[in-house]
Structures are given as structure tokens and as C-alpha cells.
Amino acid sequence: MSFKIVVLAKQVPDTRNVGKDAMKADGTVNRAALPAIFNPEDLNALELALRIKDKMADCKVVVLTMGPFRAAEIIREAMYRGADGGYLITDRKFAGSDTLATSYAISLAVKKLEPYHLVISGRQAIDGDTAQVGPQTAEKLNIPQITYAEDIIDVSESSITVKRRLERGVEVVKSKLPVAITVHSSAPACRQRVGKLLMKYKHARTVTELQNETKDYTELYSLRPYLQLEEWTVDDLHADVSMLGLSGSPTKVKKIENVVFQAKDSKVLTSSESDIDALMKELLSSHVIG
């Protein structure tokens, strides 16, 4: 039986550098203008998974993502870097899911992939920064969790030893398998795309994507069935719809306020020596410094 690693990954809007083109006239963010990217720490998770695959004779790395149809992009991206395949969980009924409903859906999908040895994901996604889906998925799978992984020290068919990065130190822990691991940004960066894999997988599509292609892929797919990416809906997961979407989400957003900077009466100075000296003199005389 091959050693199976399930990488949980998310396509996220790049909230890190919201540039001027992503701002609307009223000062709010135009989310549609933000590029959709592979969540950064999920790339660290993919790298740790691929390092295990490098060392093991028989190891499969599959990517599981939940999102709209376009999220299949990150499955291909992962395959270009060394993943063996991927699954997209997509259904309108998932819309509005908070972390609890999301982890429920993901845990059902992971169960469909049994037997697995590892579930590995980034610590948190940059569009929410909650770091909750990893531990919540682990709880729903009833497996232990190792958060903030920085490196895999050792792995066998039955156990794994992991270095964790904590706020005030490091810890090395050993767990039996299966286990869920979340990966910290201090873990090694993900390897780049491999040209050969790019050629091999560039035509990989989900069912929905194939329907929108003008080209006929029937022959190609009968020759290379591995190009078919699976798409799972609520029905495929046999999910209880009351535990999904808005109805399955205990947290509700009561109010959203766009952040508007309240301007203070700010004194504007130049960098000239006289301006700086005057400021420093004021700070010293009012005992703010010194």
C-alpha cells in the first residue's frame, strides 16, 4: 500500500499587497481586482509532503481543495511541482461556510480518500488568518494534530517526528499515523514547477472545465486518464446540508465596516535638519523621550 499524503490547499485573494488598482473610489477594496493565488503556507505544506515523497519508494501526494470551479488552478499548480493528483470540492451549497462547516466538508472528503497516512496543510490562509480549519478537520477525523510544523525530522509507515515552531521556542514531537499537520511559514519554501510535469499535466481538467473547452479531449483522456481531475459535490460527499454553508456555520457576520482612516490633526514636517531638530527639542522638553 502506498503511503498517502493529502495536502489541503486553498486558493486565496492576495490580500498582502493591496495596491491602488484594487481600491475603489470610496476607499474600499475591490476584491475582484486582487489576484487569486496559492495560499502561501499551503505551498510550504506541499513542499514538506513532496520531501517525504522524494524519500519514500511508494508515496502518493494528492491535493484537496474547496472553492469555486477556478480553484482547480491550484491543483494543476501543485501537480506541476510534483503532486500526483487532486480533488476539487465545489458546490454552491458550501457558500458562506465558516471554519466549522468548511472543516466538516473537508473531513468528509478526506474520509473518501482513506486509507491515508498524513493530512497536511498550511497553518492558516491569508484571507482569514484564523488557523482553525487544520485543527477542526483533525478533530472531525478523530486523529491527532501537530500544528506549526517547520520540518519533518523522520517518517515511517507508522509514525512521524516533526519539528514545531512556537512563539517562544521549538519543540520536536513524535506521533503515530495518521495525523494532521499544519505548516508554519518558516518551513522550507516550495520548489518551482518542473518543465516535464508542466508538459505532462497542462491538459489536466475537472469535468466542469472540460465542458467549457472548445477542444475535444476525449481521445487524449482515454490515453491519459490521470489528466481527469475529480470534482466532488455535496452529494458525492453524502454531506448533511444542514451542517454546510450559512446554516451549518455557527458564526454570523453581524456587521462589516470598511476601514476609513480618521484623520488626526497631523503636523507635516520635512526631513530638513531644522525641522528634525525642532521636533526632537519638543519631544525632549515634554519628556516623551530622554
Added chain:
Amino acid sequence: MNNIFVYCEITEDKTIADVSLELLSKARKLANELKVKLEAIVIGSELKGIEKQLFPYGVDKVHLADDSRLFPYTTLPHATLVINLFRKENPEVALFGATSIGRDLAPRIASAMRCGLTADCTSLEIGDHFENKTQTEYKNLLYQIRPAFGGNIIATIINPETRPQMATVREGVMKKEIYDAAYKGAVEKMDLSVLSDEDFVVQIIERHMEQSKVNIKNAQVIVAGGYGVGSKENFQLLYDLAEVLGAQVGASRAAVDAGYVEHERQIGQTGITVRPKLYIACGISGAVQHRAGMDQSAQIISINTDPNAPINQIADYTIIGSISEVLPRMIKYYKANSK
């Protein structure tokens, strides 16, 4: 209405962590507003007398689990104990520090309780809610307020139906305040019989904890740098200024992500919250997430080449210029004129 619970963390020297005392201080006020009691959860080993550290913060009851297997922290036994306690007590509100431990533990518990959890709250308030869809009125909910979407919006989250209403809060966000030095509560031992061998399948093999070299939280003056500082080398200018002023060096997330400075110095929603007398922001644009961690500084100086940097709007003084010009001039004046 049921009570408010705070999960308290234990430091290496067997004291209650600051973040937990800060949470207790806030929770006491919430408990008074809701007219309920405040209960603390302490799980660890060699904890004799630990309750004495808690009562002055207005704790009515301490739930204590003292066992050699429970320190250092591992997820499963702590989760099992807290879940068992919550099922029995059904708390109204449960608060955790947004720390390595709290962010590991709280989601696991929330999943088992099937209740809502909001991470990294910057404010907690009590308020009502009317649900139009079901025409239901909810009284005295916990408003869990946090920046979202990269700090571009502030969201108020509520959990109308599920209990406990769970939230995590970063260190330094709430203020640590003694409630009543003579306050007396009770101690109740937690039921350890719920623990099984399965709870101990993750073993700690090695552990290196460092006392933080950085003490930004209590600094009177902070010199903080952002992405605009430009490089790790340029950060030296900030250290130079900090040294002459007796200040600490902080940073924005962008500067930390760029590798200019270590993570311990990060100020903001996902870092430390600070309230110094003076905050000198160098090349920091001022995303809300950063602002959330420093906007209560008594005075703010922004040094930025961009006159339109958002942080300038909350600054008392804005110096339009590069740090390589400005900081050496500040150092020079200070050295010449301070006693």
C-alpha cells in the same frame, strides 16, 4: 445565563501567562455586565497554590487539573479535559489566548462542541441582535470584533445559537488589571478519569524554550519599521536610534515577511499590541492590521517618503523623507542635547 470561562496558560516558571491575566481582566468586566460568574481553567503540573495568582482578577472558581502528564502542553489531553468540562458546565462564553497553545487548542474544542470560534479578536463587547429572517431577538450576545480580509475591513462576528461563544485574543490587546486584591474564589478539581492512553499519542521528544529577548509590549518608546525600510541592513538605523533613545525596535508584518527582522518584533493584529508613549513608524504604510496593534500609542511619528501613506493620517507628526536622512539627524540631535 451561564458563566464565562477563561483557559489560562502556564509559563515555564509556573506562573499564569500575562495573556491569560489580560483575558481574565476583560472577562471580569463582561461577567459583571452579564451578571454571571468568572471561572478559570488551569491545566498543568506542580500547580500548588496557583489559584492565589488568579483570585485577585475576580475569579470565582478555578477548575484545576494538576498531573505530571499535563505539562508541557500537548493538544489532546488538554482538549479532552476542557471538552468534558464544557459539556458539563455549558459556558456562555469561553476565551483563549491567541497564542501557540490557544490557537492549537480552541479550534479543536470548538469543533467538538460544534460551536462558533472567532480568532484574534481586537475587541469584545456585549450587545443584542435581531435576526430578520427568523424574527428572533437575541439579548446579550458576545460581539467578537476583528479585522478581516488583510485588515481592510473590521468585522463584528456573533454566535447567536451555539454555546459557548468562543474567541481568541492576542497578548497585549486587553489590559491586565487587578480587580480586587482580597477577592476569594473556590477551587474545583477537574475529572482526570476522562483521559485515556489515546490522549498521549503525541509525545514531546525535545523542547527548547527561550525567554523572549524582545520586550516590546512594555516599552515606553518604540521605533518600528515597515516594508519601506527596504532591507535588513537598513534596519540597523532603527536599532541605532532605538539604542540612543532606550527604545525597542518593532516591525510591521510586511517587514517580517520580507525577512528584515524577526517575528518576535511584529506589531499588529497578528503580532503584539503596544501602547507606548511614543511610536516612531519608519517606512510603514499603515494597514489596519498594523494600526490595530499601535493606534493607542500616546504620540505617533510617521517617517515616510509617501505623503499619502495611510499611517500619516493617525500620526501626530509626519516627516516626509527617507529614514536614511531622518534617523541620523534624530540621533545626532539627541546625542548633543539630552542629559
